Amino acid sequence: xxxxxxxxxxxxxxxxxxxxxxxxxxxxxxxxxxxxxxxxxxxxxxxxxxxxxxxxxxxxxxxxxxxxxxxxxxxxxxxxxxxxxxxxxxxxxxxxxxxxxxxxxxxxxxxxxxxxxxxxxxxxxxxxxxxxxxxxxxxxxxxxxxxxxxxxxxxxxxxxxxxxxxxxxxxxxxxxxxxxxxxxxxxxxxxxxxxxxxxxxxxxxxxxxxxxxxxxxxxxxxxxxxxxxxxxxxxxxxxxxxxxxxxxxxxxxxxxxxxxxxxxxxxxxxxxxxxxxxxxxxxxxxxxxxxxxxxxxxxxxxxxxxxxxxxxxxxxxxxxxxxxxxx
DNA sequence: CTCCAGCTTC
DNA sequence: GAAGCGGGAG
Numbered sequence: 001x002x003x004x005x006x007x008x009x010x011x012x013x014x015x016x017x018x019x020x021x022x023x024x025x026x027x028x029x030x031x032x033x034x035x036x037x038x039x040x041x042x043x044x045x046x047x048x049x050x051x052x053x054x055x056x057x058x059x060x061x062x063x064x065x066x067x068x069x070x071x072x073x074x075x076x077x078x079x080x081x082x083x084x085x086x087x088x089x090x091x092x093x094x095x096x097x098x099x100x101x102x103x104x105x106x107x108x109x110x111x112x113x114x115x116x117x118x119x120x121x122x123x124x125x126x127x128x129x130x131x132x133x134x135x136x137x138x139x140x141x142x143x144x145x146x147x148x149x150x151x152x153x154x155x156x157x158x159x160x161x162x163x164x165x166x167x168x169x170x171x172x173x174x175x176x177x178x179x180x181x182x183x184x185x186x187x188x189x190x191x192x193x194x195x196x197x198x199x200x201x202x203x204x205x206x207x208x209x210x211x212x213x214x215x216x217x218x219x220x221x222x223x224x225x226x227x228x229x230x231x232x233x234x235x236x237x238x239x240x241x242x243x244x245x246x247x248x249x250x251x252x253x254x255x256x257x258x259x260x261x262x263x264x265x266x267x268x269x270x271x272x273x274x275x276x277x278x279x280x281x282x283x284x285x286x287x288x289x290x291x292x293x294x295x296x297x298x299x300x301x302x303x304x305x306x307x308x309x310x311x312x313x314x315x316x317x318x319x320x321x322x323x324x325x326x327x
Numbered sequence: 328c329t330c331c332a333g334c335t336t337c
Numbered sequence: 338g339a340a341g342c343g344g345g346a347g
Contacts, residue, residue, distance in 0.1 A: 055332035062345065063332085084335050096343025099334085127345095153332045200332060210330070264342050314342085 014164055014186055022222045023162060023188040023195070029218040030198035035060070035205070038067060040197065045119040045144035046077045052139045053104045053131060058095055061206065066095055077117060081108040086326035089316065090275045098271050102315040102327075103131025121145040134180070139196070148192040150183035152176070155203025160186065162183070162207060162225035167241070210242055266292055266307055271316055274326045282323035 014022075034040075037060065039051035050070055054063045073091050080088065081278035084104055092101035111119055119140065120126050124162050126137035138151025152160075157179050158168060162181060165173040174182060188195050206213050220226050233240045255263045259265055269292040277283060289296035296304075308324060311317035318327040 004343060052332075057333055057343085059331055059345090096345085097333085099342070103334085131334065135333060139332080154329065155332060204332080208330090259344085262341095265344095268343055310341090 014182075016190075017185055018222060019170055022186070022219055023191075025218045025222065025258050026198050026202065027188065027191060027194055030194055030201060033201065033205075033321065034197065035201055037063070039143070043144070045140065046080075047071060048144040049119055049140055050104065052136050052143070053107075054095060056100060056136065057097060062095065066092075077108045077111060080105055081112050084279075085315070086274075086279060089271065089326050093272065093275060096268070098268075098316055099314045100131060106130045106315075107132065121147065123149060128275065142192050142196055146193055148187065148189065150180060150187045150192070151196055152179050152183050153200065155207075156183060156199040158209060159199050159203045159207045162212075163223050166224040166228045168225075169241070171231070212241060263307060263310070267311060267316075269293075270307065270311065271326075272325075274317075274324070277325070280325065282320070282325045284323040288324065 025158060039048055042048065051063065052065055054067060054070070070091055074083060074088070081305045083105070088105045089098060089101045092098055095101075110129060115125075120129075120140060121144070123134070123137045123141050126132050126140055127134070132140075134298060135151050135153045137148050139153075141147040141149050142151060160179065160182055161168045161172065161174065164186065200218075202217075206217050214220055214223075214226055214229075217223065217226070232243075270288065273288070273291055274283070283291075285301070285304055285308065291299060293300065308317060308319055311324075314317050315327060318325050
């Protein structure tokens with residue numbers, strides 16, 4: 001049964017002539033300026049799956065070396081499925097968000113069990129895989145199987161918002177459902193692969209979050225945000241943008257905390273310690289504590305117990321009375 | 328200190 | 338809808 005998930009309120013339609021200009025300008029720009037990325041050179045759905053999971057919340061430059069190493073260690077879906085989870089977690093360093101390593105292997109095992117080893121090609125089926133949300137499902141359908149589907153990540157969201165809706169600060173003019181609807185509306189028929197890749201290249205290299213290079217942008221004359229910024233400055237740029245954002249953040253009272261005082265910092269310490277521990281060897285909690293926190297004391301035991309439980313829940317730790325190890 | 332190709336859980 | 342989840346580079 002089809003789910004009729006139309007957005008709460010429809011956005012104004014893009015003008016057909018304006019849209020055609022944007023599409024041709026961006027696709028031409030991509031032909032000239034696209035980044036040479038290895039996952040654009042392959043049609044292997046497994047390799048593309050690996051790249052997309054690695055790219056969740058992780059910049060291209062940091063993924064590039066690990067992508068090659070990971071595929072060298074686990075060249076096929078079947079080999080990833082049969083590896084020990086500890087090995088997969090070990091290879092994942094230093095990408096972070098270690099749950100993704102566990103998810104990726106569980107995907108491999110699930111695909112082998114439920115789909116005879118063939119990664120699904122529809123968004124609905126892809127969404128059933130652990131760690132695959134709407135962005136990744138759309139990306140795999142489009143990049144691995146050339147499906148004409150829209151997908152929205154943070155880069156695409158920002159570029160589409162700026163071009164068609166204007167500046168995203170002080171308040172975004174579309175929610176997630178509306179952004180996906182917009183992405184579907186402006187998708188050029190037959191060019192979904194290049195279009196989606198082009199939007200991400202634009203967002204990463206020209207239309208960046210804090211320092212857009214509007215002077216280098218092929219969509220300058222078609223961009224609503226550029227027009228908007230022209231009211232504030234003769235030469236719209238990151239400076240104007242950052243000023244507007246600062247005002248917006250002050251209003252929401254947003255505050256960041258130092259990373260080394262967070263639980264996630266210590267989770268990382270634990271996993272990293274176990275990566276360099278001989279396989280199968282367990283470390284008792286009483287020994288683990290002082291190794292990740294210098295001033296570890298008796299009163300920290302409950303705290304450590306909670307962190308360990310969280311890691312076990314995420315499939316990143318194997319714990320028993322003797323101690324902990326990678327699963 | 329900031330930024331950054333999301334997903335899950337509550 | 339908000340919070341949790343890594344880590345490196347600038």
